[in-house]
Amino acid sequence: MYRVTILYPHAEGKRFDLDYYVQKHVPMVRALLGPFGLRSAEVAEGLPRNGAPPPFVVIASMTFDSLEDFQRGMAQHGRQINEDLPSYTDMKPTFQVSRIL
């Protein structure tokens, strides 16, 4: 199983519209990548710790049975997914693909 993780680092003065992300963006991604083998999608909101902001405002992730599933889905729909970014943030996310052990 593979996990694709998208991390939005906390940075002063940046915006992140969590409502839009959860209500609009993630459902769109589910609908587009579901037919390409998306197994699960999760949004985790970073919590402050000892009064300090979290390292990441949001850590989102998706699981796929195979990397090929993810790659085929993104070849088909990656442009539409990526073009939605300005609708919810002006941050530059960190992107990672991992193998779940």
Next chain:
Amino acid sequence: MYRVTILYPHAEGKRFDLDYYVQKHVPMVRALLGPFGLRSAEVAEGLPRNGAPPPFVVIASMTFDSLEDFQRGMAQHGRQINEDLPSYTDMKPTFQVSRIL
């Protein structure tokens, strides 16, 4: 549900003993925090992308029903868990607590 994420950023010349981590450290954490409400633990190994190393060598995470479960477990066993760090790495992990939406 809450997710505790421990991220080990890639850095040139740093070591990470993935075998030890998976075979020894994570089972220890499961055994210690299981009685405190640990629901799941996952180790995800970062994969290179287009020939470049991943942002994080490893992203590990745990889920708990409540933050109090995690805090009680760490109050009891956090020292033993943290003291095992040099057994598998000389990296300084990034630590985050998130609420799963």
